[in-house]
Amino acid sequence: MKTTINSGSIGWESPSNIALIKYWGKKGNQLPCNPSISMSLKNSLSRTLLHYEPKTKENALRFLFEGKRQVLFEQRICKFFESLSDQFNFLNDYQFSISSENTFPHSAGIASSASAMSSLALCLCSMEEEISGKQLSSDDFYKKASLVARLGSGSASRSVYGGFVAWGESPSFSKSSDEYAASFSQYIHPVFQDFQDAILLVSSKQKEVSSSVGHELMKNHPYAMARFSQANVHFERMLGVLRSGDLNDFIQIMENEALSLHGLMMNSTPSYTLLEPNTLELIERIRSFRSSNNIPVGFTLDAGPNIHLMYPKSVGEKVLPFIESQLSHFLEDGRFIMDEKGDGPRKIKI
Ligand code: DP6
Numbered sequence: 001m002k003t004t005i006n007s008g009s010i011g012w013e014s015p016s017n018i019a020l021i022k023y024w025g026k027k028g029n030q031l032p033c034n035p036s037i038s039m040s041l042k043n044s045l046s047r048t049l050l051h052y053e054p055k056t057k058e059n060a061l062r063f064l065f066e067g068k069r070q071v072l073f074e075q076r077i078c079k080f081f082e083s084l085s086d087q088f089n090f091l092n093d094y095q096f097s098i099s100s101e102n103t104f105p106h107s108a109g110i111a112s113s114a115s116a117m118s119s120l121a122l123c124l125c126s127m128e129e130e131i132s133g134k135q136l137s138s139d140d141f142y143k144k145a146s147l148v149a150r151l152g153s154g155s156a157s158r159s160v161y162g163g164f165v166a167w168g169e170s171p172s173f174s175k176s177s178d179e180y181a182a183s184f185s186q187y188i189h190p191v192f193q194d195f196q197d198a199i200l201l202v203s204s205k206q207k208e209v210s211s212s213v214g215h216e217l218m219k220n221h222p223y224a225m226a227r228f229s230q231a232n233v234h235f236e237r238m239l240g241v242l243r244s245g246d247l248n249d250f251i252q253i254m255e256n257e258a259l260s261l262h263g264l265m266m267n268s269t270p271s272y273t274l275l276e277p278n279t280l281e282l283i284e285r286i287r288s289f290r291s292s293n294n295i296p297v298g299f300t301l302d303a304g305p306n307i308h309l310m311y312p313k314s315v316g317e318k319v320l321p322f323i324e325s326q327l328s329h330f331l332e333d334g335r336f337i338m339d340e341k342g343d344g345p346r347k348i349k350i
Pocket residue numbers: 018019021022023024036111113152153154155156211212215261302303
């Protein structure tokens with residue numbers, strides 16, 4: 001590629017997302033074994049600034065997280081950049097100084113690799129446009145950013161879009177692909193337009209198992225095939241629910257997905273139990289609050305003990321006092337984080 005610009009600075013802000021249909025198990029070059037759907041968040045963001053200039057030294061990448069050098073993450077990004085030579089053939093000619101910060105606390109049950117990797121992928125796509133002087137169409141730009149983000153972390157592929165986002169091939173969604181995510185922007189029922197996610201912090205302990213190790217567990221899992229077909233069925237049903245607004249079905253599928261994920265971890269070899277006693281206590285309380293008050297509030301979980309409490313904004317006035325009076329004493333320091341459906345990434349003006 002003929003380069004026209006030597007150095008520059010780019011910034012992107014990109015959200016984390018919470019999966020409603022879980023990606024668990026990968027194949028080939030970071031491709032999912034089943035389709036997944038997530039909701040992009042509004043307040044839980046990574047802000048990444050990337051400065052590039054022509055390479056003059058061997059050690060060509062410096063990474064600061066919240067102002068401090070992070071050697072481990074720096075090594076992960078170096079490997080990531082090396083793996084991107086097919087996507088960006090100019091990378092080896094530049095040196096980089098990258099700094100990133102999150103608007104949410106570490107180990108709170110909010111996927112930081114999704115927001116971090118998607119913001120970095122967006123920076124690289126903008127850099128390509130700057131140095132080549134060629135602009136992609138908006139569709140192609142985000143498709144490429146999603147593909148690049150996926151190579152960094154699977155769930156990050158979904159964070160380059162706002163709202164409800166699907167990743168992984170399915171006959172029920174024509175835009176779907178294993179290579180990149182696509183926004184599910186067809187008609188979404190109004191009840192989901194202002195959906196809320198209250199993240200209940202049961203424990204901020206470091207995760208016992210990384211998701212990469214977790215995905216590996218699916219390779220020889222006795223229930224792998226059953227899981228992948230369950231996820232396909234759930235995916236198709238969830239697309240229908242997002243159109244119809246059927247909250248009972250929504251909650252049933254979402255909770256089943258979360259508990260299936262943890263079930264798979266519990267009966268993997270080796271086995272992991274990431275749910276804490278307080279997680280189970282909260283699940284009981286959420287279910288009983290829902291059935292006795294007829295309020296559509298349900299939960300989902302990532303690969304950890306913290307709960308994402310999901311509900312339409314219209315019942316927020318009832319859910320908030322419920323969290324404060326009946327759930328908060330089971331939370332670490334009574335902490336929870338309020339988030340909601342967001343509109344996706346934003347380029348930062350520098
Ligand atoms: C349980 O995307 O973190 O959150 O591709 O190895 O980076 P890597 O895994 P990652 O896995 C996410 C797993 C999950 C479910 C989901 O987000 O779909």
